[in-house]
Each structure stands twice: as structure tokens, then as C-alpha cells.
Amino acid sequence: MRVFGSVAYKHVPDQLRRKLDDKSTMMILIGYHSTGGYKLYDPINKIIVISRDVVIDELKEWDWNTNEKKNSVSVMIDEIEERQETQPVIEARRSTRARQLPARLQECELNPDSEVT
Template sequence: MEMARSMLQEKHLPKSFWAEAVYTAVYLLNRCPTKVVQNMTPIEACSGKKPSAKHLRVFGSICYVHIPTEKRHKLEEKTEKGIFLGYSTQSKGYRIYNLKTKKLIINRDVEFDEDAMWNWDEEKVERQTVMIPKETPPQQQEEEGTSQTDMERRNQQAPGSPRRSLPSEEIEEKTPPRRTKLLSDIYETCNFVMMEP
């Protein structure tokens, strides 16, 4: 349930999609390696075939479903906007919540925008950007004329003068330690589910 809850919260989806989130979480967990079956995924152990990961997409992302030419006029839109909610068991397709008709559809002609999410209050697409700070590698610091000994000299202080900290030290002091958990422990708490169509 933790995985399903995280998937819903990441893209700010309503709780009414909880069943789709649980179904997709189980689908993904069955395609991840476990401690129970050495060097295999649960699906691989049951079927004997190694599962592909090429079709996996970000849950809750915005997607555009292609409308065939038979179902539209020349001047109508070629796609409909939807939200990706999982994978179909009946066919090689994706489960999409159509924002126009408010219905769940299955289609495989889909383009994904995995960085976007739907704003339910304003009913529009929002971009989700993640800022990753760029750290300067030690080689670049030496090329720029700043060596470790220069930094140590700058850090030394005269007696009685207040200590100045470098920006990198300030960042390290403010960053809390991260909790980590072994992947094998996470897999032990997951249940294996086998569904037949």
C-alpha cells in the first residue's frame, strides 16, 4: 500500500484512483527481482520468460491518446488528453483516464509527457521540474586554480578572529541524514499476486 500511496501523492491524483494505483503497484512489483526467487522476477519464475521494461511509464503522467481518422473529421483534434493509470491485462495497451469523457479507456497509440501532471482544481496541465544541484568535481577546481591546500589556507583563521564557513560546509550542516533501507527488506514485505485475464 505504501507504493500505491506514494504513486497517488506524487502526481496529486484523487483517492478515487486508489484501485488503479494498487493494481499498477502489483504489476510493477511482479516485474522486480525478489529475495524469494534468486536472480529472477516473480513473473519470470511463473512464465519462464524474462519481462521487458521498455513499456513502463510514470504512473499519473499526462498522455495523449491518438484518435483514428475514422472517428474524427479533418479539422478535429488528432489526440485526446488523458492520465496514465496502468497497464492492460487483456491487450498490449495502457489504461488511460480520458479527461474529456471521464471514462477509463485502453489504448496503445499513446504519447506520454512524464514530467507533466493534471491540476484538478484549475483543470489544466502543470509541469513538474526537479532541480538537482550541480557539484563541481575536484578536477575542475584544480583547473580553475583552486586546490585543496588553498582552501585549507583560506579556512585557517587568525587567533581571535571569527570563523568563516565555506558555502559547502553550510550546506552539509543543514542537510539532515538520510534513512536508507535495504532493497531486499522492501521486497520481503511485498506480496506476490498472479492474475489471469
């Protein structure tokens, strides 16, 4: 028996998600179904779902104070922008390797464009 009201993560099938979508949806366990699945409540969309592919975390509870979906992507972008501002600008090093003309151009005379016109 699982603790009712605990957080459950319902698996989202590959066919219903894109490359960067979450692989699971956070829901609340509200009971068992006669088919052997779990009854889950999605407080964000306010629907009840029955699923067998569920991972239950009995130690966590749903935070009822925030009913909106947490957007962690914008927080990560803000942190990245802050890190970029604090890092010193490092200038690119120029190569010190001696440049040589290819063998086919050794006998030719090459002039820059400014000398031709």
C-alpha cells in the same frame, strides 16, 4: 515502466475525426492492460479507455483545478481581432498601367451608358 498519473495523448483514428478536430486526446495514465495497451483515464468525460496508440509525457501532470476542456479557439479569435484593430488601414493602390482596347474594338465607337439615355 512509465510514471502513473502522467499526461498521455491518445491517438484519435482518422475515421473518428473531422478535418479540424484534434489528432489526439489528453488523458491520464493509470496503468497497463494485459493485452499490451495502456489504461487511460479521461477526466473530462470520466471514462477509462484502453489504447495502444499513446504518447506519454512523464514531465507533465494533469491540472486538477480545471476539469473543463480548454477552448483555445476562442482565445485565438480574440487575439486576431485585437491585432486587426491595431494595424493601420492601408489603402489599395490603383494600377498605373495604360489601358488599351482589344484589337476587335479598335474600329468601334464606344459610348458610356449615360450618353445613350
